[in-house]
Amino acid sequence: MTGRILCARDAAVATVTLANPAKLNAIDSAMWRSLATVVADLSGDATVRCVVLRGEGAQAFAAGGDIEEFPTVRDTLDRAMAYHVQAGAALRAIFDCRHPTVALIEGACIGGGLEIAAQCDLRICGQSSRFGVPVGRLGFPMYPGEMEALLHLVGPSTVLEILLEGRILDAQEALTKGLVTRVVEDPAVADEAYACAKRICAGAPLVASWHKQWVRRLQHDVPLTEDELRASFAFLETEDYREGLRAFIEKRKPQFVGR
Numbered sequence: 001m002t003g004r005i006l007c008a009r010d011a012a013v014a015t016v017t018l019a020n021p022a023k024l025n026a027i028d029s030a031m032w033r034s035l036a037t038v039v040a041d042l043s044g045d046a047t048v049r050c051v052v053l054r055g056e057g058a059q060a061f062a063a064g065g066d067i068e069e070f071p072t073v074r075d076t077l078d079r080a081m082a083y084h085v086q087a088g089a090a091l092r093a094i095f096d097c098r099h100p101t102v103a104l105i106e107g108a109c110i111g112g113g114l115e116i117a118a119q120c121d122l123r124i125c126g127q128s129s130r131f132g133v134p135v136g137r138l139g140f141p142m143y144p145g146e147m148e149a150l151l152h153l154v155g156p157s158t159v160l161e162i163l164l165e166g167r168i169l170d171a172q173e174a175l176t177k178g179l180v181t182r183v184v185e186d187p188a189v190a191d192e193a194y195a196c197a198k199r200i201c202a203g204a205p206l207v208a209s210w211h212k213q214w215v216r217r218l219q220h221d222v223p224l225t226e227d228e229l230r231a232s233f234a235f236l237e238t239e240d241y242r243e244g245l246r247a248f249i250e251k252r253k254p255q256f257v258g259r
Contacts, residue, residue, distance in 0.1 A: 003027065003066070005034040006056070007042070012049035013197045014042050014099075017056050018113075024063035025055040027112050029073050029083060031066075035090040035116075043097040046258055049205050050197040051097060053120060054104035055113070058186075061103065061129070064111025067138065084143045087112065091146060094119035098209045100200045104193035105129050105180065110168075114179075118149040121212065123179070124193045126186035131174045134166035152219070154178045204240040205258040 003020025016038055018025045027035075042048050055061040065087070074080040094101060094116065103109075103117040105125035111133050117123050133150075135142055142163060151159050158177050162169070171183045184192045200208060214232070217224075235241045239259045247254035 002030045005031055005038050007038050009048075012047065012201045013052060013194065014045075014048050014050070015052045015054065016042070017054055018062045018116075019056040020066070021056045021059070023066060023068075024060035024108055025057075025113070026063050026066040027087075027116075028066035028069055029086060032083075032086040032090045036086070036093045039090070039093040039097055043093070043099060046205075048099050049201040049208070051099050051101045052104050052193055052197055053094070053101060053116065054190075054193070055106065058106045060108040060110075060113070061105045062110070062113025062116060063108045064113055064133075084145065087115075087143070088145045091115060091119050091149065095149065098212070099205070100197075100208050100212065102193055102196055102200075104190060106186070106189050111135060112146075115146045115149065118153050118179075122181045122196060124182045124184065124189060124196060125171050125174070125180045126189040127171050127183055128186050129171045129174070129180075129183075130168050131162075131171075131179055132166065132168040133162050134168070136163065136166045202253075204238075204244060204254070204256040206238055206240055207235065210235070 003018070003023070003025065006017040006019050008015045008017070016035070018027060018031065018035075020026055020028065020031065039051070042051055073083050100122070101120040103120040103123040105117060105123060107129060109117055109125070109129060109131050114131055114133060133142055147159065154177055169177070169179070171180065174180045175183050182192065217228070240254075240256045243256060244254045
C-alpha cells in the first residue's frame with residue numbers, strides 16, 4: 001500500500017501532509033509525484049498565503065525515502081535517474097512555491113524528509129525531533145541534486161559532518177547548526193507552527209513573495225543591476241501598499257488583497 005499526500009485548507013493556510021504512518025511517513029515514488037503536483041497547485045492559488053508541510057502523526061515528519069521499493073524503482077541507471085527526477089521535481093516545487101512555507105517537524109526528519117524540510121522557508125520542531133542522513137550505512141550517496149538545498153542551508157562543513165558520520169542529531173544540535181529555525185516543547189509544535197503561519201498571513205502576500213525573491217537573489221555573488229533596483233520599488237503601485245499606509249495612519253489592522 002502506498003502512502004499519500006494530503007492537502008487541507010484553513011482560510012489562507014494550506015497544510016500538506018506526508019501520510020505513510022506505517023513506515024514513519026517514508027516517501028515512496030507515488031508520494032514524490034503527488035507532492036510536486038499538490039505544491040505546484042497551491043503555489044498558483046492566489047487565495048493561499050502560507051503552506052505548512054508536516055508528517056502524519058507525531059512519530060515522524062518523514063523517515064526518508066521508502067527503501068523497500070528501491071530494489072524495483074532504482075535497480076537500473078535509467079530507473080534510478082527517473083526516480084530522482086521525480087524527487088527533484090517535488091523539492092523544486094517547494095523551493096519555487098511563491099507562498100511562504102513552514103515545516104512542522106515532529107519526530108524523525110531523516111534523509112528525504114530532511115531534504116523536504118530544507119526546501120522550506122522556516123522549520124519549527126519539537127525537542128524530541130531528530131535529524132540526519134545515514135545513507136552511507138545503506139551503501140549509496142545522497143543524490144547531488146538533492147544535496148543542494150542542504151548545502152545552501154548549513155554549508156559544506158556541516159553537510160559533510162552529517163553525511164560522513166551518518167550521525168543522528170537531536171533538536172538542539174540541529175538548531176545550533178542551522179538545520180531548524182525554532183525548537184519548542186513537543187506538545188507546542190503544531191500550535192507554534194500555525195501561529196507562525198498566521199503571523200505570515202497577517203502581512204501583505206506580495207511583500208512575502210518579494211522577500212523570498214530578494215533573499216534568494218542576494219545570495220548570488222552578482223551585483224544588482226539598475227533594473228533590479230528599480231524593480232524593488234514595484235510595491236509603490238500596489239493596492240496593498242496604499243492600504244498598509246492608510247491602516248497605519250488610521251490605527252487599524254490592514255486588509256491586504258494581494259494586489
